[in-house]
Amino acid sequence: MHCLDNEKLPRHVAIIMDGNGRWAKTKNLPRIEGHVTGIESVRDIVTATRELGIPYLTLYAFSKENWVRPREEVQKLMGLLGVYLDKELPLLLEKGIRFKMIGEMKDFPKKLQEKMYSVMKKTAKNKDLTLNLALSYSGRQEILHAIVSLFEDVKKGSVKRINENVFKKYLYTGTIPDPDFLIRTSGEMRLSNFLLWQTAYTEIYVTKVLWPNFRKKHYLSALKEYTKRERRFGRVEEY
Numbered sequence: 111m112h113c114l115d116n117e118k119l120p121r122h123v124a125i126i127m128d129g130n131g132r133w134a135k136t137k138n139l140p141r142i143e144g145h146v147t148g149i150e151s152v153r154d155i156v157t158a159t160r161e162l163g164i165p166y167l168t169l170y171a172f173s174k175e176n177w178v179r180p181r182e183e184v185q186k187l188m189g190l191l192g193v194y195l196d197k198e199l200p201l202l203l204e205k206g207i208r209f210k211m212i213g214e215m216k217d218f219p220k221k222l223q224e225k226m227y228s229v230m231k232k233t234a235k236n237k238d239l240t241l242n243l244a245l246s247y248s249g250r251q252e253i254l255h256a257i258v259s260l261f262e263d264v265k266k267g268s269v270k271r272i273n274e275n276v277f278k279k280y281l282y283t284g285t286i287p288d289p290d291f292l293i294r295t296s297g298e299m300r301l302s303n304f305l306l307w308q309t310a311y312t313e314i315y316v317t318k319v320l321w322p323n324f325r326k327k328h329y330l331s332a333l334k335e336y337t338k339r340e341r342r343f344g345r346v347e348e349y
């Protein structure tokens with residue numbers, strides 16, 4: 111049960127899941143344990159999003175810049191991702207959740223790429239929630255890739271006129287609405303190269319709660335705040 115006005119809920123929520131390392135540090139645990147518990151938060155938030163009927167959720171799980179982390183942490187994160195995909199597939203299928211990877215697929219080990227393609231294929235027809243996982247993702251790279259592909263199509267003659275709507279189609283999120291609401295955990299006030307084009311008019315919410323502690327009750331209070339925000343998209347308020 112929740113007391114949110116369904117009419118006012120966002121259609122697309124994006125989350126920068128931050129603070130796993132700090133969570134582990136407070137408990138004197140290795141950093142990877144923060145990611146392990148972080149996966150439980152992922153499960154909780156995905157399930158809550160599905161229950162609330164919010165149709166799009168985008169989670170920032172691994173940035174293009176994260177590859178330079180210690181080798182052991184990166185390897186373990188890749189392992190966790192593989193386990194996550196294996197373990198979550200039944201839930202994704204049961205709850206009608208479509209899985210999409212957004213980011214540079216080619217950066218991942220072949221086996222993991224195959225796993226991601228397989229989960230995307232098996233869940234492709236699911237319609238209740240689209241879960242985008244941003245992996246090896248960079249907002250600037252995404253924009254550059256879009257420009258290069260658009261340029262190719264202009265050269266071929268299949269695109270004659272460029273405007274915002276045409277450009278948007280070349281982004282990883284080309285077919286879905288821009289995020290209405292962006293949540294960042296652990297208190298940092300940055301976008302960190304996440305969905306740079308798409309967040310032009312997104313409402314931003316930052317909480318000090320570290321990602322492994324961020325669960326449904328925190329999500330509901332964030333969404334409650336969203337329902338009270340007035341979105342103006344550059345216009346003035348009505349008198």
Ligand code: FPP
Pocket residue numbers: 127128129130131132133145146148149152170171172173176190191194243321
């Ligand atoms: C940020 O915390 C978190 C990440 C870079 C990884 C996010 C990964 C997960 C939540 C688990 C894996 C998810 C899936 C779906 C397999 P940080 O390590 O930057 O924390 P810190 O800023 O406190 O050091």
